[in-house]
Amino acid sequence: MHDVAQRAGVSQTTVSLVLNDPDNCGIPPATQQRVHQAIRDVGYRRNRLARAMRLSRTDTLGFIADDLATTPYANQMIQGAQEAAWAAGKLLLIVNTGSVDDADHRDLERAAVDQLLERQVDGIVLAAMYHRIIEPPPAMSEVRSVLLDARSSDGSMASVVPDEHQAAYDATSHLIAAGHTRIAHITTDYPAPAPPPRRAGYLAALADHGLPVDDDLLVTNLGTTGGGRLAAAELLARPAPPTAVFCYNDQVAMGVYQVAGEAGVRIPDDLAVVGIDDQALIAGQLQPALTTMRLPHHEMGQWAVNWLLDDEREAIEHTIACPLVDRDSVRS
Amino acid sequence: MHDVAQRAGVSQTTVSLVLNDPDNCGIPPATQQRVHQAIRDVGYRRNRLARAMRLSRTDTLGFIADDLATTPYANQMIQGAQEAAWAAGKLLLIVNTGSVDDADHRDLERAAVDQLLERQVDGIVLAAMYHRIIEPPPAMSEVRSVLLDARSSDGSMASVVPDEHQAAYDATSHLIAAGHTRIAHITTDYPAPAPPPRRAGYLAALADHGLPVDDDLLVTNLGTTGGGRLAAAELLARPAPPTAVFCYNDQVAMGVYQVAGEAGVRIPDDLAVVGIDDQALIAGQLQPALTTMRLPHHEMGQWAVNWLLDDEREAIEHTIACPLVDRDSVRS
Numbered sequence: 001m002h003d004v005a006q007r008a009g010v011s012q013t014t015v016s017l018v019l020n021d022p023d024n025c026g027i028p029p030a031t032q033q034r035v036h037q038a039i040r041d042v043g044y045r046r047n048r049l050a051r052a053m054r055l056s057r058t059d060t061l062g063f064i065a066d067d068l069a070t071t072p073y074a075n076q077m078i079q080g081a082q083e084a085a086w087a088a089g090k091l092l093l094i095v096n097t098g099s100v101d102d103a104d105h106r107d108l109e110r111a112a113v114d115q116l117l118e119r120q121v122d123g124i125v126l127a128a129m130y131h132r133i134i135e136p137p138p139a140m141s142e143v144r145s146v147l148l149d150a151r152s153s154d155g156s157m158a159s160v161v162p163d164e165h166q167a168a169y170d171a172t173s174h175l176i177a178a179g180h181t182r183i184a185h186i187t188t189d190y191p192a193p194a195p196p197p198r199r200a201g202y203l204a205a206l207a208d209h210g211l212p213v214d215d216d217l218l219v220t221n222l223g224t225t226g227g228g229r230l231a232a233a234e235l236l237a238r239p240a241p242p243t244a245v246f247c248y249n250d251q252v253a254m255g256v257y258q259v260a261g262e263a264g265v266r267i268p269d270d271l272a273v274v275g276i277d278d279q280a281l282i283a284g285q286l287q288p289a290l291t292t293m294r295l296p297h298h299e300m301g302q303w304a305v306n307w308l309l310d311d312e313r314e315a316i317e318h319t320i321a322c323p324l325v326d327r328d329s330v331r332s
Numbered sequence: 333m334h335d336v337a338q339r340a341g342v343s344q345t346t347v348s349l350v351l352n353d354p355d356n357c358g359i360p361p362a363t364q365q366r367v368h369q370a371i372r373d374v375g376y377r378r379n380r381l382a383r384a385m386r387l388s389r390t391d392t393l394g395f396i397a398d399d400l401a402t403t404p405y406a407n408q409m410i411q412g413a414q415e416a417a418w419a420a421g422k423l424l425l426i427v428n429t430g431s432v433d434d435a436d437h438r439d440l441e442r443a444a445v446d447q448l449l450e451r452q453v454d455g456i457v458l459a460a461m462y463h464r465i466i467e468p469p470p471a472m473s474e475v476r477s478v479l480l481d482a483r484s485s486d487g488s489m490a491s492v493v494p495d496e497h498q499a500a501y502d503a504t505s506h507l508i509a510a511g512h513t514r515i516a517h518i519t520t521d522y523p524a525p526a527p528p529p530r531r532a533g534y535l536a537a538l539a540d541h542g543l544p545v546d547d548d549l550l551v552t553n554l555g556t557t558g559g560g561r562l563a564a565a566e567l568l569a570r571p572a573p574p575t576a577v578f579c580y581n582d583q584v585a586m587g588v589y590q591v592a593g594e595a596g597v598r599i600p601d602d603l604a605v606v607g608i609d610d611q612a613l614i615a616g617q618l619q620p621a622l623t624t625m626r627l628p629h630h631e632m633g634q635w636a637v638n639w640l641l642d643d644e645r646e647a648i649e650h651t652i653a654c655p656l657v658d659r660d661s662v663r664s
Contacts, residue, residue, distance in 0.1 A: 045446070045449050045450050046450045047450070047452065048450045048451045048452065049381055049384055049385050049390070049451075049452055050385070052381055053381050053382070053385065058381070060425065060451070063426075068407040068408075068410055068411040068414075071407065072404040072407070072613060074406075074407045074410075075400040075403065075404070075406045075407060076400075078400055078406075078410075078426065078428065079400040079428050082400075082426060082427065082428045083428070086427070091425050091426070091427060091447060091448075091451065092425070092426050092427075093392065093423050093424070093425050093426075094395075094410065094414060094423070094424050094425075094426045095414065095418070095423060095424075096410065096411050096414045096415070114377070115423060116423075117377050118377050118378045118379070118380045119380045119381075119392070119423065120379065120380065120381055225617040229619075251613070251617065254617055258619045261593055279613060281404065281583070281611060281613045281614055282613055282614075282617075285557040285583065285586055285614075287561075287590045
């Protein structure tokens, strides 16, 4: 600091003012520039620890994620959150708590919160790798906190999730607009928050367009490629098979593609297909490329951090719409 | 702290000793347990900032990643690194510097290093999203640093990358062991460190097993599903087509599957296929499931952090072997 001041021809107090509050320090811009040049010249680095002690603010946010390894979405959520944090001069301290199915997952989650609080983070994002209802560790309430792709069981904590109903409604409407009237839906009975609103969105779109519901066209299986294969085989064997299918997710759609390929059913000519997810490695690479509803992971990550950073905003349960990614699996 | 001491019936000094150096503080285990119980009872949290100032050690490590959003591997690297850090009582401060193709990528990388150094991280991991040669920002040398899935252009910095040659050698040998003698390789001329050793590993395996090299069976295209389709079409049109193909990566293999499916070429009966990557959403979901060499992203992440944490270890360029994941695309 002494060297910086000497080189810039100012006092150490001036250097300190420029670094700590450039907008309101009253130091002329030209002098500020000289200070910054001197800082670069001497390779001076601020010690944020001292600053953090003084301001009771570390400019770091905690990001707790379950089971990073099992999902391609984690990247997008982390990237969205990190970009919003970076834009505000904050960094993310990240902890991965492993599979939610592990017996010690709750303990790890609690320990993660403790570690972050001990490091005086300014806020915490708790991210789920798929839309879930969770019970946040009580200690999270000691600091401003938000749930990402998850909601709290009692609705008390701020949260952001995809608009599942809208995604399904728009996917189905897109198929109806393409002229289809026999539209199947492959759903799953996995106990998660997403399947019911997706099914409801599908039914609402049919109803709003005056189309009848055919129970033969609503099939339940696993939300995986294997589940998609079984469901597609069932649908194609119906006396009156569908001309379009809205799939629970892109993996299910991949299974539909495989069975259609084996049966000589051409996509999109004989069967139109829409998914939900927009998993780059599936949706963009299938032949033909898959039309799907993109889950807004990047935007959700940004929203969560921006909510944390705005002290004025009250806790709300926010949803973000899923845009249609129009590729080649629906003939227009 | 006062409340903890009172509740445990010990002095504040004792509480401090138990928290800061439990193994060498000389306080009996029973007393230590009483202190920890009191801590839980009163909800006391250590202030790591004060501790960090005192010890000149923050127990945080920086993790700089380029372009998280474009790769499913980031998760595995972050998870491996985070697990190793957590096991040593450290947390990761993560920064994403965006696409390496962006004009300002170098600036962002430098700014990320500055931010981490200002926060007094104990070390830095710089992670690339695919095996690259990079020029690390000079400021990284101010703290113990390591490259993950990347090497430094001058070889001066510690690094960990996959053993590309071994992966290709073992993939090709697996096809030879299954009885194949006409084995194609789809490679790419993308300017990265991986293609040459993968091609060399393929050629070495052929040579070691006394098989001739047929230039007709070595095809160069893009390392994508589209590139795989074009390369596969070329190979299947040869006067003497191959009975097996070792693909540059899983995406290329997906393209081979698509062309084989359209041409009525059955996998693995008419054509055996091996990839490199083990991208869960591709390799495990293709029909039949793809035999591939797994890139050891999780292990590389762990290695990088463990190297950082062991001050005694000198900078080395470390490689980690890629294990064969034997699924259904090679008939044994």
